[in-house]
Amino acid sequence: MDEERGFSAKSVFISFLLGGIVGAGLALLLAPQAGKETRARIKETAEDVKEKAESYIKEAKEKISSTLDKAKETLEEKKSAITKAVEAGKEAYEKEVSKEKEQEA
Template identity: 30%
Template sequence: MSDRDNDFGAFLTGFFVGGLVGAAVALLMAPNSGEETRTIIKDRSIELKDLAVERAEAARDRAVAAAEQARARAEELAEQTRARLDETSSTVRHRAEELASTTKEKVSELQEKGRVVLEEQKDRLSHAIEAGKQAADKKRVELTGETDGGEAASA
């Protein structure tokens, strides 16, 4: 876009310089009287001014169109970005919910396994204590000859 502006600016500058040079050459080469020459210069300057105004308006119109096109493209890109952001946000939210659910399930499973293991260990410990008591009673009977009632065993 700036290359176009630079090209147009160079063209406009060349146009004016060419017009001035042409006017100067016309003055020097013209076999006209002073009044005729002034009229020609006046007419030519009006033509050049009108042409310059037309070119400036055309350049302004192109600049306005380019600005409108750039604005429309920026809005389109902004909308695409919003849509992608919404989609990504939704995907991340869904994935986070899945992970939270999976984590809760795993925690529940581990808690249940922990309860089962704890019950098993509790049962084993109870059996071990009971077996220890029975072994102690048996050993006491063997050593002292007493029974549960505290009486000595008859030999």
């Protein structure tokens, strides 16, 4: 019946799992505890999230930097190859022009 509405078993399971996680988080925050304990838990969780976010940001910056470096190297290689090809083309053209001038003379 759920399949008819466009819900797969996977999406239902993920929804159930996310609901459980949110419920557990709310239970921790709303459970009868002293204010100090609740604030300490919130602070610890916030610090953990901050550390993980900083770690992910650092990794992302490193990957981006590495990718940019590789792209710059590739660009320089291609630029060098194109420059060589253009120079070779000019030399070949100049040789042909000089051959034609010699034949006309």
